[in-house]
Amino acid sequence: MRNDEFFIGWQASGPPGVMGFVKVRAFALILGALLVAAVAMTSQRPFASSNFEFGVERPFEGRLEHVPYPVLSVDRPGSEEESHWLLTVFGKRGADEFTLPLDGHRVALRGSLIHRDNAVMVELLPDSIKDLGPGTPRQRSAATSVVTLDGEIVDSKCFLGLMKPGQLKPHRACATRCISGGVPPVLLVRDEQGPPTYYLLVDEDGSAVNDRVLDYVAEPVTITGRLEELGDLRILRANPEKYLRR
Amino acid sequence: MGHDYQAVQWNPQKKRYDGLLALGVILFLGAFIGGGAALFPEATAETLLLRGLGTASFFLLHVVLCIGPLARIDTRWLPLLYNRRHMGVTMASLAMAHGAFALLQFHAFGDVNAFVSLFVSNPRWDSLAQFPFQPLGAAALVIIVLMACTSHDFWLANLTAPVWKALHMLVYVAYGLLVLHVALGVLQAETSPLLVALVAAGVLTVGTLHLVAARKDSCDDAEMGPLPAADDGWIDACAPEDIEDGRAKIILAAGERIAIFRSGNEFSALSAVCQHQNGPLGEGRIIDGLVVCPWHGYQYKPRCGQSPEPFQEVVPTFALRLQGGRVYLNPRPLPLGTDTDPLHVETSHA
Incomplete structure (x- = not known):
């Protein structure tokens, strides 16, 4: 189709035919973008129901063990058994340098919970660790x-x-x-x-x-x-x- | 275009363009991040942000790549081309935000520098299935940011048009890297075939439009020449009436596209390639006595090929003569800026 109109971008407005053509397609493009965003968003895999309590600090108390990774063995209320919560520190770091000197000791510390299903990890604040003295020796099961x-x-x-x-x-x-x-x-x-x-x-x-x-x-x-x-x-x-x- | 460069030479059309662009980006991110937060309450904000920014940037890159061929196929798309720089810079900004979040989330706060981690954390360069996809995205980001930083006419003037154009053709390398970045990254982890279909549709659209535009250009080239030269080197270009008033006829001579413009009874020949971004000047019009490029409105005087003051762009001009009622062209360019009287053809001939 022959188009006699001529668009010049630095002019205040363009020729009506050209601008009408572009306007319809620009809005169609925005609708297309919304469709792409919606399809891409809804096509994601479901997310796990895990959680990191970022910025929420809680107090914890238990016995430090290394299996060889540091865990805080915590008494379960109303039970003889213990829960074992893995320990870490801020960033992509292990907590060993802060926990190894207190291996086997009961400690009090502060940190943020990371949990998924029944598994728990604590991102501890290294400066918050307090030594409460030697703890009860751990009971390890044999390889099964x-x-x-x-x-x-x-x-x-x-x-x-x-x-x-x-x-x-x-x-x-x-x-x-x-x-x-x-x-x-x-x-x-x-x-x-x-x-x-x-x-x-x-x-x-x-x-x-x-x-x-x-x-x-x-x-x-x-x-x-x-x-x-x-x-x-x-x-x-x-x-x-x-x-x-x- | 001028001596005194400004970051953006605003005008009403650019403001409308940027308004629509901003609206589109906000709606896209809102749909992805806001919709994602509502549909997946377990999702973390940083993951939705990372994915939303990456998806928006990749989508916008497709639009940027499609505008060029669309404008070649139908000139009514030219208003989208006019301010494409802003779309490219917006796309680069979204890509940078995506890259920064990815670097922070996946590589920072570890035992090696985050930039080093980017290249050493996945050592499986020997496996297609496990190939490190993040360095591919990083390489593409470097190209895209380089292009965004040099997109201003200041850099076009200082790098020269051929170097600038070659640099900006790297967008196709960046696009290839990003397709691999997506295919070897998120598409391997996600299970929905819709995501594969979206990426495939994007690649197919970009590829098809470029092929169609290239075919049109090829047909146009075949129509316009090359024309044989006479013994004295002049070329029988056309009859005066073959050229519409205010327009040009493009001929292919000595490997160059040359445009013979007509303004009333006067004819002038200029290079058909605009000095700014190699735009198709020969498809322009004569308005207010000046040849105007259809891409960005650059203007040239038909007599000498120079832009009006204070602008300094100049394109080669060529000599014309009338012989036997036909317009003849000398394909050897005149010295740049030579002031030449237009070829005057009596009304009865034109």
Whole structure:
């Protein structure tokens, strides 16, 4: 179609035919943009019902243990059993340098809760730790069974609630930094019937494996090892060199 | 365009353009982030913000890339091209915000520098499925920010048009990197086929429009020449009446597009390529005695190819002569700025 109108941008207004043409399409474009935004937004995977109480500080008291990752063993009201809450500090860092000197001691500290289902982690404020003296020696169960598990290695801090999603490939770099910085690595095993299960990863001697699992983070892996249960914590002892990519 | 550069030379059309652009961005982010917060109460604000900014930026890049070919196919799209710089800078700003949030969220507060982490946190360069997608986005962001920073005419004048144009053609490299960034990143983690369909539709739209526009340009080139030169080097370009008043006929001679403009009974030949952004000057009009480029309204005097004072742009001009009732063109350009009397053709001929 021949168009005799000529648009000049620096003029106060354009020719009516051209401007009418553009106006209709500009609004159509905005509607198209809204449609794209709506489709992209609604197509996201559901988010986990985990939570990080950012900015909310609470007092905690319990016994410091290292499995080898630092945990706060907390008495359960009305129960003989204890809950074991993993400990971390601000950023992509482990809490070891602040907790190791007080291993086995009862402590009082302040921090923010990170929780998912029944699993809890505390981002503690290092300056708030108070030594309350030696605690009761811990009772550890023996390794119970050999298991083979398919899953994905993630960092416990993000998975338990700091980030959503705290798993899969887009989160790989973050998980790598967290684990490299000392946050406990866990094997995340998904179960279609229920919530995912996670296992703290240690080597066959029970030592931390942070530096040895970095190449496997966020990838589908199969790990065979000995499963040890410490109350509500599941610990998987396995040699990182024998992890298998799927 | 002039000596005294301003950040933005505002005019009513630019204000309307930017108003609509701002409205579109606000609605997009509002729909994604606000709608996401309502639909997914468990989602964190930073994740919605990160995704919303990235999606808005990627969508806007598609629009930026489509405007050029759309304006080639139908000139009525030119008002969207006129202020495309603002759309590009808006897109770059959204991309920078997305990149900054990603760097902060995924790489900061760790045991290595966040910028180092960006390139070392995923070592699986050997695997397509596990390929590090974030460095791809970072590389694209560098290109996009470089383009946004040099988008002003100050840089066009100082870098020269060919260098500036080559630099800004890198947008296609950035686009390719971003398609890979999305395909090897979020699309691997999400399960909805709608997201794949959206990205595929975007790539298909950009690709198809560029192919159609290229085909149109190719057909136009075939129609306009190249015309054979006579022994003395002059070319039989056309009959005077072949050119409409106020418009030009473009011919292809010696590998160049040359526009023969007609203003009443007077004919002048100029390069068909605008000095500003290589716009299609030959598709322009003569208005108030000046040749006006359809892209950004740059003006040139038909007699000498120079922009009116105080502007300094100048395009090559060419000699014309009338022979046997036909307009002949000498394809060798005259020295830049040469003042030449237009070819006058009696009304009976024109």
